[in-house]
Amino acid sequence: MILSVEDLCIDIAGKPALRSLTFSVAAGEVLGVVGESGCGKSMVNLALMGLLPDGVTASALRMSACGVDLLRAGSRDWRALRGGGMAMIFQNPMSALNPCLTVERQLLESVRRARADLDRSAARAEALRLLDRVGIAHAGARLKSYPHELSGGMAQRIMIAMAVAAGPQLLIADEPTTALDVTVQAQILQLLEEIRRDTGMALLLVSHDIGVIEQCAHRVQVMYSGQIVESGAVDAVIGSPRHPYTRGLVAAQPxxxxxxxxxxxxxxxxxxxxxxxEVDGCRFRPRCVRADHRCLQPQPMRQIETHSQRGSRCHW
Ligand SMILES: Nc1ncnc2c1ncn2[C@@H]1O[C@H](COP(=O)(O)OP(=O)(O)OP(=O)(O)O)[C@@H](O)[C@H]1O
Ligand SMILES: [Mg+2]
Known part of the structure; x- marks a missing residue:
């Protein structure tokens, strides 16, 4: 497994916020994470990258990525991992790029961190190759641009170029297309898929759009209010959802x-x-059309099919 997480819990200001998350990602696999705004998807990603904000703490039985034990990683391990074996692209490409620096400065920084052996001109050639790889036309001229001169789609392509500069084994893409229109969204998703196929990297793809997950992921985990409530192969989960929340999400798709x-x-x-x-019992109970007295008890993740990793946190 490229990523293996067991019983990850995250507290915000001392209060439990994310509860007992267990999941893994295999080499070359696309794991989709779907859930409404505010259910904690980005917080999990920040924990995986060791970038949790002040006042937010994580604990786990096990958390490892690319062979590194993240629970024991020191600052040197983290530096090697981030932008090395593991990279992340953020929700809003416009605010993720530094507005004061040209694309060249920002992209060269990623290239030179990944390839310390390259001199300046070789690093620039590598930057041009990466821009070409992510579908940026007139790459030479684009290197001179500042972020405000880019469209949202172009900025996201540049973020992807920076993220893949080191040839990561795992790319975490946190809503990579949320800020983009649907045509550009399709192009960016296709680009990520091409890079994944070419390089064999694994992808943790976060989206609140179940259609995006259905199109791109092999497996999916559905998050609700700080928990994973259903997981399994994409076709199974979206084709016959078991948890009432997943059913609601699928039914709400136009x-x-x-x-x-x-x-x-x-x-x-x-x-x-x-x-x-804090909620007594199932966290989805207040909104659930099928809630009954049993839902006043906390719902453990129940394995649905013994031969697959299909599970649902619901007694129904
Ligand atoms: N820096 C922070 N300090 C304290 N609480 C935070 C912080 N960032 C987020 N939170 C809390 O964690 C919750 C989950 O946030 P998170 O950004 O992980 O949600 P999300 O699922 O990624 O939502 P979205 O789909 O909108 O990106 C937020 O609703 C907020 O209450
Ligand atoms: Mg988010």
Missing amino acids: GRSGMPPKSRLATIEGSVIPITE
């Missing part, structure tokens, strides 16, 4: 087959409970 034309879209009533709020 254009699902079986919906009569012009019918009203299904919605999940209410909103996500803040992740630090």
Whole structure:
């Protein structure tokens, strides 16, 4: 496994926020993570990269990536890992790039960290090759640009070039297309898939759009209010969701087959409970149409099929 996480718990200001997350990603695999805004997807990514903000702490039974024990990693291990074996692209490419520095300065920094053996002109040639790889036309001129001169799609391509400069084994893509229109979204997802196929890297793809996950991922885990509530192969989970929250997400997707034309879209009533709020029993209970007395007990992850990694945190 490239990434292996067992019983990861994250506290915010001393309060439990993410609860007992267990998951793994194999080499070359795409694991999709889906869930509403505020359910803690980005927080998990920050924990994996060792970038949790002040006041936020993580503990786990096991957390390893690219053969490194993340629970015992020192600052030197982290430096080697970030932008080496493991890289991340962020939700908003415009705010992830430094507005005061040219693309050249920022991209060369990634290239030279990954390839200390290259002199300046070889590093520049490598930067041009990377820009070409991510589909940026007139790469030479683009190197001179500042981030405000780029479109959102171009900025995200540059973020991807920086992330893959070191040939990572695992790329964490946190909503890489949320800020982009659908045409550019499709191009960026295709680019990520091409790079994954060429290099064999694994991808942890976070999105609140279940359609994106369905299109790109092999396996999916559904998050709700700081927990994983369902996981398994994409076809199985989206084709026949077991957890009422997953059912709600799938039903709320426009254009699902079986919906009569012009019918009203299904919605999940209410909103996500803040992740630090305590709830008796199942955290989805206040919004669940199937809730009964059994849901007042905390719901463990139940394995659904013994031969697969399919599980759901619901007694139904
Ligand atoms: N720096 C922080 N300090 C304290 N609490 C935070 C911080 N960042 C996030 N949180 C809390 O953690 C919750 C989950 O945040 P997170 O960014 O992980 O959600 P998300 O699932 O990535 O949402 P989105 O889909 O909007 O990106 C937030 O609702 C907020 O309450
Ligand atoms: Mg997020």
